[in-house]
Amino acid sequence: MSLLELHNITKTFGPLKALTDLSFAVGHSEVVGLLGDNGAGKSTTVNMLSGIHQPSSGYISVDGQRQTFANRRASAEAGIETIYQNTALVDCLSISRNIFLGRELTDRFGFLDLKKMRDIAMEVLESAVHISGIDSPDKMVGDLSGGQKQAVAIARAVFFKRRVLLLDEPTSALSVRETEALLNQVLKLKAEGVSSVLVTHNLYHAYQVCDRFVIMSHGTKVFDVAKADTTIEELTQHVVLT
Amino acid sequence: MTDMTHDRAVAPRRSAGEWLHSLLSMPAGAILLVFIVVQLACIIAGLLFPDDFRYLSAANMGIMMRSVPVLGCLALGAGVLMIAGEFDLSIGSVYTLTAIIMAILVSNGVDAFIAAPVGLLVGAVIGLGNGFLTLRFNLPSFIVTLGGLLFWRGAVLLINGAVQVRFDPNPVFNGLFSGTVLGINAAFIWFIVLCLVFWAVLHRHRLGNHIFATGGNRAAATAIGVNTGRIKMIAFAIAGFMAAFAGILATTRVGSVQPGQGAGLELQAIAACVIGGLSLRGGRGSILGVFLGVMLIFTITDVLLLMRAPGFYLDMFIATLIVAASIFNHGLDRRGAES
16 A cells, blocks of 8 residues: 555636646655746646645545645644755744744744754664764854755754655755665665655756656646656656657 | 854953954944943043043933833844834824823723733734735835825824823823932833843844844745744844834833934934844844944933033034944945945
8 A cells, every 4th residue: 555645636716727537655664856847837736735735626545544634744643744845944944933833843832842853863873864064053054055954954844753755856956965865764764664756857867866757748647657667868758758 | 143252252362353353243243342431431421520420420311211111122022023124104193092092091081901912903903904005005014104104193293182191191101211220210120121032032032133134135034934024023023112112112201202202213223223233224233232332322312411412412412423344344244245
Protein backbone atom coordinates (compact mmCIF):
# COMPACT_ATOMS: atom_id res chain seq x y z
CA MET A 1 0.00 0.00 0.00
CA SER A 2 1.29 3.44 -0.87
CA LEU A 3 2.02 5.99 1.78
CA LEU A 4 0.44 8.88 -0.07
CA GLU A 5 -1.80 8.57 -3.08
CA LEU A 6 -3.76 10.91 -5.33
CA HIS A 7 -6.86 9.43 -6.94
CA ASN A 8 -8.26 10.96 -10.16
CA ILE A 9 -7.94 14.51 -8.91
CA THR A 10 -9.44 17.37 -10.89
CA LYS A 11 -9.17 20.97 -9.78
CA THR A 12 -10.86 23.90 -11.38
CA PHE A 13 -10.57 27.58 -10.50
CA GLY A 14 -13.71 29.05 -12.04
CA PRO A 15 -13.41 28.41 -15.77
CA LEU A 16 -9.75 27.42 -15.48
CA LYS A 17 -8.95 23.73 -15.28
CA ALA A 18 -5.70 23.45 -13.34
CA LEU A 19 -5.60 19.66 -12.88
CA THR A 20 -7.32 16.95 -14.87
CA ASP A 21 -7.70 13.39 -13.62
CA LEU A 22 -4.33 13.35 -11.85
CA SER A 23 -3.31 10.13 -10.10
CA PHE A 24 0.03 9.13 -8.68
CA ALA A 25 1.43 7.54 -5.56
CA VAL A 26 4.37 8.03 -3.20
CA GLY A 27 5.67 4.85 -1.58
CA HIS A 28 7.35 4.33 1.77
CA SER A 29 10.95 5.55 1.78
CA GLU A 30 10.69 6.75 -1.76
CA VAL A 31 11.82 9.97 -3.37
CA VAL A 32 9.53 10.99 -6.21
CA GLY A 33 10.42 13.70 -8.67
CA LEU A 34 7.40 15.70 -9.77
CA LEU A 35 8.56 17.28 -12.99
CA GLY A 36 7.11 19.49 -15.64
CA ASP A 37 7.49 22.87 -17.27
CA ASN A 38 6.04 26.05 -15.84
CA GLY A 39 2.26 25.94 -15.75
CA ALA A 40 2.07 22.15 -15.75
CA GLY A 41 0.13 22.14 -12.47
CA LYS A 42 2.94 21.24 -10.06
CA SER A 43 2.28 24.07 -7.64
CA THR A 44 -1.46 23.38 -7.59
CA THR A 45 -0.65 19.77 -6.74
CA VAL A 46 1.63 20.85 -3.90
CA ASN A 47 -0.97 23.27 -2.55
CA MET A 48 -3.57 20.52 -2.62
CA LEU A 49 -1.34 18.09 -0.75
CA SER A 50 -0.61 20.73 1.87
CA GLY A 51 -4.26 21.54 2.39
CA ILE A 52 -4.31 25.01 0.87
CA HIS A 53 -6.58 24.00 -2.03
CA GLN A 54 -9.16 21.24 -2.00
CA PRO A 55 -9.77 18.97 -5.02
CA SER A 56 -12.86 19.70 -7.11
CA SER A 57 -13.22 15.96 -7.59
CA GLY A 58 -11.13 12.91 -6.73
CA TYR A 59 -9.40 12.43 -3.40
CA ILE A 60 -6.13 12.01 -1.53
CA SER A 61 -5.36 9.00 0.65
CA VAL A 62 -2.70 8.37 3.29
CA ASP A 63 -2.00 4.70 4.15
CA GLY A 64 -5.08 3.84 2.11
CA GLN A 65 -7.28 6.02 4.31
CA ARG A 66 -9.23 8.62 2.41
CA GLN A 67 -8.38 12.15 3.64
CA THR A 68 -9.78 15.60 3.21
CA PHE A 69 -7.22 18.25 3.97
CA ALA A 70 -9.41 21.18 4.92
CA ASN A 71 -6.38 23.27 5.91
CA ARG A 72 -2.66 23.20 6.33
CA ARG A 73 -2.86 21.82 9.83
CA ALA A 74 -4.86 18.78 8.73
CA SER A 75 -2.22 17.97 6.16
CA ALA A 76 0.56 18.40 8.71
CA GLU A 77 -1.22 16.11 11.14
CA ALA A 78 -1.37 13.43 8.44
CA GLY A 79 2.43 13.69 8.27
CA ILE A 80 3.01 15.95 5.30
CA GLU A 81 5.36 18.92 5.54
CA THR A 82 5.73 21.38 2.71
CA ILE A 83 8.95 23.29 2.24
CA TYR A 84 8.21 26.22 0.00
CA GLN A 85 10.32 28.07 -2.52
CA ASN A 86 10.29 31.06 -0.23
CA THR A 87 10.52 28.95 2.87
CA ALA A 88 7.82 29.78 5.34
CA LEU A 89 10.09 31.26 7.99
CA VAL A 90 9.94 34.50 9.91
CA ASP A 91 13.19 36.44 9.49
CA CYS A 92 12.91 38.41 12.72
CA LEU A 93 12.52 35.33 14.95
CA SER A 94 15.30 33.03 16.10
CA ILE A 95 15.85 29.57 14.65
CA SER A 96 14.38 27.76 17.63
CA ARG A 97 11.32 30.01 17.72
CA ASN A 98 10.82 29.37 14.01
CA ILE A 99 11.08 25.61 14.36
CA PHE A 100 8.38 25.63 17.00
CA LEU A 101 6.23 28.40 15.52
CA GLY A 102 2.56 27.46 15.76
CA ARG A 103 3.50 24.38 17.83
CA GLU A 104 5.30 26.01 20.73
CA LEU A 105 6.25 24.03 23.80
CA THR A 106 4.50 25.82 26.63
CA ASP A 107 3.36 25.38 30.18
CA ARG A 108 -0.31 25.28 31.14
CA PHE A 109 -0.63 29.05 30.84
CA GLY A 110 0.89 29.28 27.38
CA PHE A 111 4.30 30.55 28.51
CA LEU A 112 7.13 29.30 26.35
CA ASP A 113 9.59 26.68 27.54
CA LEU A 114 12.48 28.50 25.86
CA LYS A 115 15.22 26.28 27.26
CA LYS A 116 13.64 23.06 26.06
CA MET A 117 12.83 24.53 22.65
CA ARG A 118 16.40 25.76 22.37
CA ASP A 119 17.92 22.40 23.38
CA ILE A 120 15.75 20.43 20.97
CA ALA A 121 16.46 22.86 18.14
CA MET A 122 20.18 22.52 18.73
CA GLU A 123 19.93 18.73 18.84
CA VAL A 124 17.91 18.54 15.61
CA LEU A 125 20.24 20.94 13.84
CA GLU A 126 23.26 18.94 14.94
CA SER A 127 21.98 15.43 14.40
CA ALA A 128 19.48 15.54 11.57
CA VAL A 129 20.40 18.47 9.37
CA HIS A 130 23.95 19.06 8.33
CA ILE A 131 24.23 22.49 6.87
CA SER A 132 27.31 24.33 7.97
CA GLY A 133 27.30 27.75 9.52
CA ILE A 134 24.44 27.31 11.96
CA ASP A 135 26.11 27.29 15.34
CA SER A 136 23.38 28.62 17.60
CA PRO A 137 19.59 28.20 17.66
CA ASP A 138 19.35 31.81 18.85
CA LYS A 139 20.48 33.16 15.49
CA MET A 140 17.88 35.21 13.67
CA VAL A 141 16.62 33.40 10.58
CA GLY A 142 17.03 36.65 8.63
CA ASP A 143 20.80 36.31 9.06
CA LEU A 144 20.92 32.87 7.40
CA SER A 145 21.62 31.99 3.77
CA GLY A 146 19.02 30.39 1.52
CA GLY A 147 20.34 26.89 2.12
CA GLN A 148 20.51 27.38 5.86
CA LYS A 149 16.92 28.60 5.85
CA GLN A 150 15.83 25.45 4.07
CA ALA A 151 17.79 23.43 6.60
CA VAL A 152 15.76 25.07 9.34
CA ALA A 153 12.54 24.25 7.49
CA ILE A 154 13.71 20.65 7.11
CA ALA A 155 14.70 20.51 10.78
CA ARG A 156 11.14 21.52 11.57
CA ALA A 157 9.80 18.66 9.46
CA VAL A 158 12.24 16.19 10.99
CA PHE A 159 11.44 17.11 14.55
CA PHE A 160 7.71 16.87 14.04
CA LYS A 161 8.22 13.39 12.57
CA ARG A 162 6.76 14.09 9.17
CA ARG A 163 6.55 11.12 6.83
CA VAL A 164 6.46 12.97 3.53
CA LEU A 165 8.37 16.12 2.65
CA LEU A 166 7.06 18.19 -0.22
CA LEU A 167 9.95 20.26 -1.51
CA ASP A 168 8.67 22.93 -3.89
CA GLU A 169 11.56 24.11 -6.10
CA PRO A 170 13.96 23.71 -3.19
CA THR A 171 17.13 24.30 -5.17
CA SER A 172 16.14 27.39 -7.13
CA ALA A 173 17.67 29.85 -4.65
CA LEU A 174 20.62 27.76 -3.50
CA SER A 175 24.31 27.81 -4.24
CA VAL A 176 25.89 24.72 -5.78
CA ARG A 177 27.27 23.53 -2.48
CA GLU A 178 24.01 24.14 -0.65
CA THR A 179 22.17 22.22 -3.35
CA GLU A 180 24.47 19.22 -2.84
CA ALA A 181 23.90 19.36 0.91
CA LEU A 182 20.15 19.57 0.46
CA LEU A 183 19.98 16.63 -1.94
CA ASN A 184 22.13 14.56 0.42
CA GLN A 185 19.75 15.49 3.18
CA VAL A 186 16.85 14.13 1.16
CA LEU A 187 18.70 10.83 0.72
CA LYS A 188 19.59 10.66 4.38
CA LEU A 189 15.98 11.19 5.39
CA LYS A 190 14.94 8.48 2.94
CA ALA A 191 17.26 6.08 4.71
CA GLU A 192 15.44 7.00 7.91
CA GLY A 193 12.07 6.26 6.33
CA VAL A 194 10.96 9.74 5.32
CA SER A 195 9.65 9.97 1.77
CA SER A 196 10.03 13.10 -0.32
CA VAL A 197 8.37 14.67 -3.31
CA LEU A 198 10.83 16.88 -5.12
CA VAL A 199 8.97 19.40 -7.24
CA THR A 200 11.38 20.94 -9.70
CA HIS A 201 12.07 21.69 -13.31
CA ASN A 202 15.74 21.01 -12.82
CA LEU A 203 15.97 17.47 -14.21
CA TYR A 204 19.59 17.03 -13.19
CA HIS A 205 18.88 17.65 -9.53
CA ALA A 206 15.89 15.34 -9.68
CA TYR A 207 17.81 12.62 -11.47
CA GLN A 208 20.48 12.69 -8.79
CA VAL A 209 18.19 11.63 -5.95
CA CYS A 210 14.79 10.47 -7.17
CA ASP A 211 13.66 6.83 -7.33
CA ARG A 212 10.76 7.57 -9.61
CA PHE A 213 9.60 10.39 -11.83
CA VAL A 214 6.12 11.73 -12.45
CA ILE A 215 6.00 14.17 -15.35
CA MET A 216 3.10 16.55 -15.62
CA SER A 217 1.90 18.64 -18.51
CA HIS A 218 -1.18 20.81 -18.86
CA GLY A 219 -2.58 19.69 -15.53
CA THR A 220 -2.27 15.97 -15.92
CA LYS A 221 0.27 13.17 -15.69
CA VAL A 222 1.95 12.26 -18.94
CA PHE A 223 4.71 9.95 -17.77
CA ASP A 224 5.43 7.85 -14.65
CA VAL A 225 8.61 5.83 -14.61
CA ALA A 226 11.14 4.31 -12.21
CA LYS A 227 14.66 5.62 -12.43
CA ALA A 228 16.01 2.22 -13.50
CA ASP A 229 13.79 2.21 -16.59
CA THR A 230 14.65 5.61 -17.94
CA THR A 231 17.42 8.01 -18.83
CA ILE A 232 17.76 11.72 -18.37
CA GLU A 233 17.40 12.16 -22.14
CA GLU A 234 14.05 10.39 -22.12
CA LEU A 235 12.84 12.51 -19.20
CA THR A 236 13.91 15.70 -20.96
CA GLN A 237 11.98 14.67 -24.04
CA HIS A 238 8.83 14.10 -22.06
CA VAL A 239 9.09 17.41 -20.26
CA VAL A 240 9.83 19.37 -23.41
CA LEU A 241 7.64 17.65 -25.96
CA THR A 242 4.41 17.01 -24.13
CA MET B 1 17.06 40.44 24.05
CA THR B 2 16.91 38.11 26.98
CA ASP B 3 18.60 35.32 25.11
CA MET B 4 21.57 37.60 24.75
CA THR B 5 21.69 38.38 28.45
CA HIS B 6 21.53 34.66 29.07
CA ASP B 7 24.53 34.16 26.80
CA ARG B 8 26.43 36.82 28.59
CA ALA B 9 25.76 35.17 31.91
CA VAL B 10 27.37 31.88 30.88
CA ALA B 11 30.06 33.12 28.51
CA PRO B 12 33.55 33.84 29.80
CA ARG B 13 34.59 37.45 30.27
CA ARG B 14 34.68 39.36 27.05
CA SER B 15 36.63 42.40 26.08
CA ALA B 16 34.95 45.81 26.21
CA GLY B 17 34.71 45.90 22.42
CA GLU B 18 32.87 42.59 22.23
CA TRP B 19 30.63 43.65 25.07
CA LEU B 20 29.75 46.86 23.24
CA HIS B 21 29.15 44.97 20.02
CA SER B 22 26.79 42.50 21.67
CA LEU B 23 24.99 45.36 23.41
CA LEU B 24 24.49 47.17 20.12
CA SER B 25 23.21 44.07 18.37
CA MET B 26 20.50 43.62 20.98
CA PRO B 27 17.11 44.82 19.73
CA ALA B 28 17.09 47.74 22.18
CA GLY B 29 20.84 47.90 22.76
CA ALA B 30 21.62 51.23 21.13
CA ILE B 31 18.76 53.03 22.82
CA LEU B 32 19.77 51.47 26.14
CA LEU B 33 23.26 52.85 25.68
CA VAL B 34 21.91 56.33 24.82
CA PHE B 35 19.57 56.18 27.80
CA ILE B 36 22.32 55.21 30.24
CA VAL B 37 24.63 57.95 28.91
CA VAL B 38 21.87 60.58 29.16
CA GLN B 39 20.97 59.46 32.68
CA LEU B 40 24.59 59.46 33.83
CA ALA B 41 25.11 62.93 32.37
CA CYS B 42 21.97 64.21 34.08
CA ILE B 43 22.89 62.66 37.43
CA ILE B 44 26.44 64.00 37.31
CA ALA B 45 25.17 67.46 36.30
CA GLY B 46 22.56 67.25 39.06
CA LEU B 47 25.25 66.41 41.63
CA LEU B 48 27.67 69.09 40.42
CA PHE B 49 25.11 71.89 40.17
CA PRO B 50 22.38 70.98 42.66
CA ASP B 51 21.03 74.53 42.69
CA ASP B 52 20.96 75.27 38.98
CA PHE B 53 20.06 71.81 37.64
CA ARG B 54 17.54 70.24 40.00
CA TYR B 55 17.37 66.91 38.18
CA LEU B 56 17.75 64.86 41.37
CA SER B 57 15.35 66.89 43.49
CA ALA B 58 12.35 65.05 44.89
CA ALA B 59 9.98 67.45 43.16
CA ASN B 60 11.53 66.76 39.74
CA MET B 61 11.50 62.98 40.28
CA GLY B 62 7.83 63.22 41.29
CA ILE B 63 6.94 65.16 38.15
CA MET B 64 8.75 62.59 35.99
CA MET B 65 6.96 59.68 37.60
CA ARG B 66 3.59 61.34 37.18
CA SER B 67 4.11 62.32 33.53
CA VAL B 68 5.58 59.11 32.14
CA PRO B 69 2.76 56.56 32.66
CA VAL B 70 0.09 58.12 30.39
CA LEU B 71 2.25 58.20 27.28
CA GLY B 72 3.88 54.96 28.45
CA CYS B 73 0.62 53.01 28.47
CA LEU B 74 -0.40 54.44 25.09
CA ALA B 75 2.99 53.46 23.69
CA LEU B 76 2.81 49.89 25.06
CA GLY B 77 -0.49 49.31 23.25
CA ALA B 78 0.63 51.09 20.08
CA GLY B 79 3.91 49.16 20.20
CA VAL B 80 2.32 45.71 20.35
CA LEU B 81 0.14 46.67 17.40
CA MET B 82 3.14 47.98 15.47
CA ILE B 83 4.99 44.71 16.07
CA ALA B 84 1.92 42.88 14.72
CA GLY B 85 2.34 45.02 11.60
CA GLU B 86 -0.46 47.58 11.98
CA PHE B 87 -0.96 51.17 13.19
CA ASP B 88 -3.52 52.86 15.36
CA LEU B 89 -3.73 56.62 14.95
CA SER B 90 -7.02 56.77 16.84
CA ILE B 91 -5.60 56.00 20.31
CA GLY B 92 -5.36 59.69 21.24
CA SER B 93 -9.05 60.21 20.49
CA VAL B 94 -10.04 56.92 22.10
CA TYR B 95 -8.08 57.95 25.19
CA THR B 96 -10.16 61.14 25.48
CA LEU B 97 -13.44 59.46 24.59
CA THR B 98 -13.15 56.67 27.15
CA ALA B 99 -12.04 59.14 29.84
CA ILE B 100 -15.07 61.35 29.11
CA ILE B 101 -17.42 58.35 29.21
CA MET B 102 -15.93 57.27 32.53
CA ALA B 103 -16.13 60.79 34.01
CA ILE B 104 -19.74 61.25 32.89
CA LEU B 105 -20.70 57.89 34.39
CA VAL B 106 -19.05 58.77 37.71
CA SER B 107 -20.67 62.20 37.83
CA ASN B 108 -24.03 60.46 37.31
CA GLY B 109 -23.48 58.39 40.41
CA VAL B 110 -21.92 55.25 38.93
CA ASP B 111 -19.10 53.84 41.07
CA ALA B 112 -15.67 54.46 39.57
CA PHE B 113 -14.85 50.76 39.90
CA ILE B 114 -17.69 50.06 37.46
CA ALA B 115 -17.13 53.11 35.24
CA ALA B 116 -13.43 52.35 34.69
CA PRO B 117 -14.00 48.80 33.32
CA VAL B 118 -16.72 50.24 31.06
CA GLY B 119 -14.15 52.68 29.70
CA LEU B 120 -11.62 49.87 29.17
CA LEU B 121 -14.25 47.78 27.40
CA VAL B 122 -15.19 50.67 25.10
CA GLY B 123 -11.51 51.12 24.26
CA ALA B 124 -11.05 47.44 23.45
CA VAL B 125 -14.24 47.33 21.36
CA ILE B 126 -13.18 50.38 19.33
CA GLY B 127 -9.84 48.64 18.77
CA LEU B 128 -11.65 45.53 17.55
CA GLY B 129 -13.73 47.74 15.25
CA ASN B 130 -10.55 49.20 13.75
CA GLY B 131 -9.22 45.68 13.31
CA PHE B 132 -12.42 44.46 11.71
CA LEU B 133 -12.51 47.29 9.15
CA THR B 134 -8.81 46.87 8.39
CA LEU B 135 -8.95 43.12 7.89
CA ARG B 136 -12.42 42.69 6.42
CA PHE B 137 -11.89 45.28 3.69
CA ASN B 138 -8.14 44.73 3.43
CA LEU B 139 -7.37 48.41 4.00
CA PRO B 140 -4.22 49.98 5.41
CA SER B 141 -4.80 50.44 9.14
CA PHE B 142 -3.22 53.88 8.76
CA ILE B 143 -6.28 55.01 6.77
CA VAL B 144 -8.86 53.22 8.92
CA THR B 145 -7.52 54.64 12.16
CA LEU B 146 -7.00 58.09 10.66
CA GLY B 147 -10.76 57.91 10.16
CA GLY B 148 -11.06 56.72 13.76
CA LEU B 149 -8.98 59.66 15.01
CA LEU B 150 -11.36 62.19 13.44
CA PHE B 151 -14.53 60.22 14.12
CA TRP B 152 -13.98 59.73 17.84
CA ARG B 153 -12.65 63.24 18.30
CA GLY B 154 -15.95 64.44 16.83
CA ALA B 155 -17.87 61.97 18.96
CA VAL B 156 -16.35 63.48 22.12
CA LEU B 157 -17.69 66.89 21.17
CA LEU B 158 -21.05 65.37 20.21
CA ILE B 159 -21.43 63.55 23.54
CA ASN B 160 -20.02 66.23 25.79
CA GLY B 161 -19.56 69.52 23.99
CA ALA B 162 -16.33 71.46 24.37
CA VAL B 163 -16.49 71.78 28.16
CA GLN B 164 -14.30 70.00 30.65
CA VAL B 165 -15.77 67.23 32.83
CA ARG B 166 -14.91 66.92 36.48
CA PHE B 167 -13.86 63.48 37.65
CA ASP B 168 -14.40 62.90 41.32
CA PRO B 169 -14.15 59.20 42.13
CA ASN B 170 -14.15 57.57 45.55
CA PRO B 171 -10.92 57.87 47.58
CA VAL B 172 -10.01 54.20 47.19
CA PHE B 173 -10.04 54.56 43.41
CA ASN B 174 -8.04 57.76 43.66
CA GLY B 175 -5.47 56.12 45.90
CA LEU B 176 -5.16 53.14 43.58
CA PHE B 177 -4.39 55.20 40.49
CA SER B 178 -2.82 58.42 41.71
CA GLY B 179 -1.72 57.74 45.29
CA THR B 180 1.81 57.16 46.49
CA VAL B 181 3.36 53.92 47.71
CA LEU B 182 6.73 54.19 49.48
CA GLY B 183 7.26 57.54 47.82
CA ILE B 184 6.56 56.16 44.38
CA ASN B 185 3.62 57.39 42.34
CA ALA B 186 0.91 54.72 41.89
CA ALA B 187 0.49 55.45 38.18
CA PHE B 188 4.22 54.84 37.70
CA ILE B 189 3.92 51.50 39.51
CA TRP B 190 1.04 50.58 37.21
CA PHE B 191 3.21 51.45 34.23
CA ILE B 192 6.13 49.34 35.47
CA VAL B 193 3.83 46.40 36.24
CA LEU B 194 2.24 46.69 32.79
CA CYS B 195 5.69 46.79 31.19
CA LEU B 196 6.53 43.52 32.96
CA VAL B 197 3.22 41.95 31.92
CA PHE B 198 3.71 43.06 28.31
CA TRP B 199 7.28 41.80 28.37
CA ALA B 200 6.13 38.39 29.62
CA VAL B 201 3.37 38.18 27.00
CA LEU B 202 5.41 39.46 24.09
CA HIS B 203 8.75 37.78 24.73
CA ARG B 204 7.85 34.75 26.81
CA HIS B 205 4.36 33.69 25.74
CA ARG B 206 2.99 31.88 22.72
CA LEU B 207 0.81 34.88 21.89
CA GLY B 208 3.86 37.12 21.66
CA ASN B 209 5.64 34.65 19.40
CA HIS B 210 2.61 34.72 17.09
CA ILE B 211 2.46 38.54 17.21
CA PHE B 212 6.09 38.79 16.08
CA ALA B 213 5.50 36.15 13.40
CA THR B 214 2.38 37.91 12.13
CA GLY B 215 4.15 41.24 11.84
CA GLY B 216 7.41 39.76 10.57
CA ASN B 217 6.09 37.57 7.77
CA ARG B 218 2.35 37.22 7.60
CA ALA B 219 2.35 34.78 4.69
CA ALA B 220 4.76 32.43 6.46
CA ALA B 221 2.89 32.64 9.75
CA THR B 222 -0.35 31.77 7.95
CA ALA B 223 1.30 28.89 6.09
CA ILE B 224 2.53 27.45 9.38
CA GLY B 225 -0.94 27.59 10.84
CA VAL B 226 -0.97 30.81 12.89
CA ASN B 227 -4.35 32.53 12.68
CA THR B 228 -2.89 35.91 11.75
CA GLY B 229 -6.28 37.63 11.45
CA ARG B 230 -7.08 36.70 15.04
CA ILE B 231 -3.64 37.85 16.24
CA LYS B 232 -4.10 41.23 14.57
CA MET B 233 -7.55 41.61 16.12
CA ILE B 234 -6.08 40.89 19.56
CA ALA B 235 -3.34 43.47 18.97
CA PHE B 236 -5.90 46.10 17.90
CA ALA B 237 -7.95 45.37 21.02
CA ILE B 238 -4.84 45.72 23.22
CA ALA B 239 -4.07 49.13 21.64
CA GLY B 240 -7.61 50.35 22.34
CA PHE B 241 -7.59 48.90 25.85
CA MET B 242 -4.29 50.57 26.73
CA ALA B 243 -5.54 53.90 25.36
CA ALA B 244 -8.48 53.64 27.76
CA PHE B 245 -6.16 52.67 30.61
CA ALA B 246 -3.99 55.72 29.91
CA GLY B 247 -7.23 57.71 30.06
CA ILE B 248 -7.95 56.37 33.56
CA LEU B 249 -4.46 57.30 34.79
CA ALA B 250 -4.57 60.81 33.31
CA THR B 251 -8.10 61.53 34.51
CA THR B 252 -7.46 60.34 38.05
CA ARG B 253 -4.29 62.41 38.26
CA VAL B 254 -5.80 65.65 36.99
CA GLY B 255 -9.33 65.21 38.37
CA SER B 256 -10.97 66.34 35.14
CA VAL B 257 -11.08 65.62 31.41
CA GLN B 258 -10.44 68.20 28.69
CA PRO B 259 -12.12 67.29 25.36
CA GLY B 260 -8.97 68.26 23.47
CA GLN B 261 -6.41 66.55 25.68
CA GLY B 262 -5.60 63.55 23.48
CA ALA B 263 -4.66 65.44 20.33
CA GLY B 264 -1.18 64.52 19.17
CA LEU B 265 -0.64 61.81 21.76
CA GLU B 266 -0.98 59.04 19.16
CA LEU B 267 1.96 60.47 17.26
CA GLN B 268 4.02 60.82 20.44
CA ALA B 269 3.26 57.19 21.30
CA ILE B 270 4.37 56.04 17.85
CA ALA B 271 7.43 58.31 18.17
CA ALA B 272 8.35 56.63 21.46
CA CYS B 273 8.05 53.23 19.76
CA VAL B 274 10.22 54.30 16.82
CA ILE B 275 12.86 55.73 19.16
CA GLY B 276 12.72 52.42 21.01
CA GLY B 277 13.63 50.48 17.88
CA LEU B 278 10.27 49.21 16.63
CA SER B 279 10.13 48.82 12.87
CA LEU B 280 7.34 50.59 11.00
CA ARG B 281 7.02 47.44 8.90
CA GLY B 282 6.30 45.24 11.88
CA GLY B 283 7.92 42.19 13.41
CA ARG B 284 10.79 43.99 15.07
CA GLY B 285 11.05 45.56 18.50
CA SER B 286 10.95 44.94 22.22
CA ILE B 287 9.12 46.12 25.31
CA LEU B 288 12.39 47.34 26.78
CA GLY B 289 12.72 49.52 23.69
CA VAL B 290 9.24 50.99 24.12
CA PHE B 291 9.95 51.67 27.79
CA LEU B 292 13.25 53.37 27.01
CA GLY B 293 11.73 55.34 24.13
CA VAL B 294 9.10 56.78 26.46
CA MET B 295 11.62 57.45 29.23
CA LEU B 296 14.01 59.15 26.84
CA ILE B 297 11.33 61.50 25.51
CA PHE B 298 10.46 62.53 29.05
CA THR B 299 14.05 62.79 30.22
CA ILE B 300 14.89 65.13 27.38
CA THR B 301 11.69 67.12 27.95
CA ASP B 302 12.59 67.36 31.62
CA VAL B 303 16.16 68.46 30.98
CA LEU B 304 15.01 71.19 28.61
CA LEU B 305 12.45 72.39 31.15
CA LEU B 306 15.04 72.41 33.91
CA MET B 307 17.33 74.45 31.71
CA ARG B 308 14.40 76.79 31.08
CA ALA B 309 14.60 76.32 27.33
CA PRO B 310 11.67 77.69 25.32
CA GLY B 311 9.00 75.10 24.42
CA PHE B 312 9.77 74.92 20.72
CA TYR B 313 13.19 73.42 21.47
CA LEU B 314 11.34 70.44 22.82
CA ASP B 315 9.64 69.54 19.55
CA MET B 316 12.85 70.10 17.66
CA PHE B 317 14.82 67.83 19.97
CA ILE B 318 12.25 65.05 19.84
CA ALA B 319 12.01 65.38 16.07
CA THR B 320 15.79 65.00 15.81
CA LEU B 321 15.69 62.00 18.10
CA ILE B 322 12.99 60.27 16.02
CA VAL B 323 14.79 60.78 12.73
CA ALA B 324 18.17 59.76 14.15
CA ALA B 325 16.66 56.65 15.72
CA SER B 326 14.96 55.60 12.50
CA ILE B 327 18.11 56.17 10.44
CA PHE B 328 19.87 53.82 12.83
CA ASN B 329 17.04 51.26 12.84
CA HIS B 330 16.67 51.42 9.08
CA GLY B 331 20.36 50.56 8.83
CA LEU B 332 19.70 47.50 10.99
CA ASP B 333 16.67 46.50 8.89
CA ARG B 334 18.61 46.77 5.69
CA ARG B 335 21.52 44.81 7.05
CA GLY B 336 19.10 42.06 8.04
CA ALA B 337 17.45 42.04 4.60
CA GLU B 338 20.68 41.89 2.64
CA SER B 339 22.35 39.00 4.38
